[in-house]
Amino acid sequence: MKDTTTTAGTVIEARGLGLTFQTSDGPVHALKDVNLTVDKGDFVSFIGPSGCGKTTFLRAIAALEHPTEGTLTVNGMEPDAARQARAYGYVFQAAGLYPWRTIAGNIKLPLEIMGFSKAEQKERVEKVLALVDLEGFGKKFPWQLSGGMQQRASIARALAFDADILLMDEPFGALDEIVRDRLNEELLKLWARTEKTIGFVTHSIPEAVYLSTKIVVMSPRPGRITDVIESTLPRQRPLDIRDSREFIEIAHRVREGLRAGHGDEV
Amino acid sequence: MRSVLPILAVLGAIVALWYAATVWLNSQWTYDQAARAGVEVSFGEVVADTLNQDRPVLPAPHQVAEGLWDGLAGQKVTSKRSLVYHGWVTLSATLVGFAIGTGLGILLAVGIVHNRAMDMSVMPWAIASQTIPILAIAPMVIVVFASVGLTGLIPKAIISAYLSFFPVVVGMVKGLRSPDAMQLDLLKTYNAGGWDTLRKLRLPASMPYLFASLKVSVAASLVGAIVGELPAGATSGLGARLLSGSYYGQTIQIWAALFAAAILAAGLVMIIGGIERGTLRRMGMAR
Known part of the structure; x- marks a missing residue:
């Protein structure tokens, strides 16, 4: 990982981030000790099984949830201040x-x-x-x-x-595969044209690998980051890149990361 | 057109039952009269008599229709015997009461949705208010307002509003709370305040609920206005017409006034239905 000081190119920075929900069944650790740096222009995917805190993390960046431990900055500000400064646009699943x-x-x-x-x-x-x-x-x-x-x-x-940042919470999760492929392709074009920083939650491995410059693999109970993969794929990505050896290798590493974090449950 | 036949069939059945009930309920009078005069009456004569009594226990449909027609079209509209005159008196109180009740209902609902204290405190009172019989409240309202010099339309409108605000509160609380968590989160990401959330999301989302409530509440308004005319011996309005009918045993007059009220209520509900369709279509919410 990179050094912990905030550089000019850093857009989102989480240090020792934890978020605990108090429920009637006792505390639920949605996020625990999350460290992550997202640079300007990155396309970051958060992938993991349900309950791994990927959506919670995205919502914390958007100041829709409030961390109980650690620090989180967006454009060098507190998430609440960043929201007031219109730092991000948010796309929900529906x-x-x-x-x-x-x-x-x-x-x-x-x-x-x-x-x-x-x-x-x-x-x-x-x-x-x-x-x-x-x-x-x-x-x-x-x-x-x-x-x-x-x-x-x-x-x-x-x-x-x-806004400079686009946060997307499983935006194509409810769509069929064919539509999803086309929207993925269009999203990459959009990203290239607008040079936004994108945070993208998904539970599809091919989608994460195809879209991202950085893949954050997460695992549940408590929600934490198990692997951060810097993609070696070029920025220009035709759909058939998904059949390339490089693509398959990255997908394999993501799958390994998911398996390691999840014990024998996968 | 296909729906006309069943409607006519049901209507026919009701009218037939009504005629049967008329003969049955009014025959006692006919037999008593015949016994007093010492004559025998055949069944045919009984039927003929029961359908045309002056003060029947139950007037026959054609008698009510005659009374209604006479009241609506047979009099000058300014006449004290005109149902149009009495209907207008009641309608004006109904509309004022409906406006007050709807406005109050929406305001209360907005308060309940936005303020936790109001949420906890207002609803139980609103429900309690509706468990008290309106007939018990109406005379007190009339007396209290009369003591400060207000008589006529305003006290009736208040009683009408008392009945009509409740469906609006219940419907609007549900409607204003109908946006889901995601839609509220979306506005939060825009840093929208309570006013914007109300104006841009909650109020438009509550429109279908509002119209459903308004249909119930306009009918309740009419009942309130009529009930408001019953005590204190009002001399005009459909309620007064009902009351004087019952004083003098004019059952046909009572039934004609009842039907006039029913027609008025149906008309009001239909007007609201029309506004509903127009509004929802313009909002793109009607397919």
């Missing part, structure tokens, strides 16, 4: 578009709340609709779009206010 708003209206939602002018709202909506390949769909209502298109609209919504 698109979560408001059914009473059109696609354009949904993308405007964060812009309205953040107080952008009407003219700028319109301009930004057009821009992000183009980014996710949904030009001309602004006037449609969510139910008129397929699941994959809805999820693209929700990515557009997260991009609308130009």
Whole structure:
């Protein structure tokens, strides 16, 4: 791992991070002693079985959960302050578009709340609709779009206010494989074009390997990091890279990491 | 069109049952009259008489229809015998009461959803308020308001609001809480405050719940307004019409007023249904 001081290129930094939920069955250690540095422009995937704390970690970065131990900084700030500074856009597992708003209206939602002018709202909506390949769909209502298109609209919504960080919590988990492949490819293009830092939670090994520059393997009870793999794949990745030897080797290492962290349960 | 036949069949069955009940309930009077006059009556004569008495125990459908038609169309609308006049008096109190009740209900629901203290304290009172018979409250409201010089529409509207706020509170609390954790988290990531959350998420999400509540509450408003006309001897309104009918044994008048109230309620519910469809379609929530 890298040194522990925050450098200019560091976007997310966790040191000795722990998060314990108090439940009626006693404390649950969702995260324990998590150390991680994410640099600007990284595409970081968090992979692990359910209960390994990958979503909790992402939510802690977004200040939706609050760590009980250790330190966590986002853009050098406390997560709460980073949120107020609009440091990140968050994409949930479900698109979560408001059914009473059109696609354009949904993308405007964060812009309205953040107080952008009407003219700028319109301009930004057009821009992000183009980014996710949904030009001309602004006037449609969510139910008129397929699941994959809805999820693209929700990515557009997260991009609308130009945050440097994009946090995605299993965004394609509910979609079928074919749609997922295409969206993965598009996400990589988007990432290349916008140079965002992306945190991406998944439980698909091929998805994690295909997308990431850094793969964080996690294991449950307590939720912790068992391996951090720096991908050796080039940044330009056609879909058929998944048949390459390098890809298969990285996937193998991820699988080993998952198995090691999980005992005999896999 | 397919649905017309079953509706007509049910309606026909109700009317037939009603006629049968009319003959049965009113026959005692006919037999008593015949016995007093010392004559025998055939079954045919009994039927003919029971369907056309002046003060029947149960008026026949055609008598009620006649009374209703006479009340609605047979009088000048300013006449004290016009159901349009009385209906308007009741309707105006209903609408004012409905507006107050809906406004109060929404405000209470917003308070309950946003404030834990209100959540714990208001709901039990709201429920308790509805367990007290409105007939017990109505005279007190009338008396209290009369003592400060308010009579007529306002006290009736208050009684009407008393009945109508409750369905709105219950429906709106449910509706305002209908957004799931993910939708609330999403707004949190935008650093949205309570006001934005209410305006952009909770209120629009609660619309289907609101309209369901409004349909119940508008009918309750009408009941409240009518009940408000019963005590203190009001001289106008459908309630007053019911009351004077029962004083003088004018059963046909009572039934005509009842049907006028039912038609009014059905009309109000239909208007709300129409607004609901229009609103939800404009919001893209009706498929």
